[in-house]
Amino acid sequence: MxxxxxxxxxxxxxxxxxxxxxxxxxxxxxxxxxxxxxxxxxxxxxxxxxxxxxxxxxxxxxxxxxxxxxxxxxxxxxxxxxxxxxxxxxxxxxxxxxxxxxxxxxxxxxxxxxxxxxxxxxxxxxxxxxxxxRLGDDHRRAIEETYLADRSYPEVAAELGIPESTLRSRVFYGLKALRIVMDEMEVTP
CATH class of the missing domain: 1.10.1740.10 (RNA polymerase sigma factor, region 2, helix turn helix motif)
Structure with missing residues (x-):
């Protein structure tokens, strides 16, 4: 081959x-x-x-x-x-x-x-x-900073220069996309 x-x-x-x-x-x-x-x-x-x-x-x-x-x-x-x-x-x-x-x-x-x-x-x-x-940069960074680095939403939002509600949306939709990607990769939780 x-x-x-x-x-x-x-x-x-x-x-x-x-x-x-x-x-x-x-x-x-x-x-x-x-x-x-x-x-x-x-x-x-x-x-x-x-x-x-x-x-x-x-x-x-x-x-x-x-x-x-x-x-x-x-x-x-x-x-x-x-x-x-x-x-x-x-x-x-x-x-x-x-x-x-x-x-x-x-x-x-x-x-x-x-x-x-x-x-x-x-x-x-x-x-x-x-x-x-495989995620977009905004969603990946939001998940990495809040979940993986265990930082607070207000702290991360201030660092990124975005409203806290925007950060929460990015985390929510990023986690949703992450679940889909992991399903595609056949990774079980």
């Missing part, structure tokens, strides 16, 4: 194509380090984290034709795959206790409680950031 590069070209110049291998290489260059850090935090083991990164990009390579850029960014799609691989690795450790003896036992014990919860929180944060990027 070849991907078309969205680059304007003159009629005489052919549009170059990227192979799936090139796309996965570019994705690895752009997001491999982030996925590695996510895996290290989730598993507490650098060797297992390297395996997670490898498995993540292998699964991405196999499913490349199913990636839909209109549903989520490449980063979000890769992080979702990585999340599943980390969970699979955690389950494998539980099913095979002898694997625990092959890595640093102390760091595993420290990272084991609540790892899935921390990973879920991180993934939810990534998905919410992606959804917020």
């Amino acid at each position: 070849a991907l078309r590069v969205p680059r304007p070209a003159s009629p005489a110049t052919p549009v170059p194509t990227l192979t799936v291998d090139d796309g996965v290489r570019a994705a690895y260059a752009a997001h491999g380090a982030e996925i590695y850090r996510l895996a290290v935090r989730g598993l507490g083991d650098t060797c297992a984290a390297q395996d997670v990164v490898q498995e993540t990009f292998l699964r991405a390579w196999r499913a490349w034709d199913r990636y839909d850029a209109s549903r989520a960014s490449l980063r979000t799609w890769l992080f979702e795959i990585a999340r599943n691989v980390v969970i699979d690795a955690q389950r494998a450790r539980t099913a095979r206790p002898w694997l625990r003896g092959l890595s640093d036992h102390e760091s595993l014990e420290q990272s084991a409680p609540g790892v899935t919860d921390g990973l879920e929180t991180l993934m939810r944060r990534v998905l919410v950031e992606e959804a917020l990027r």
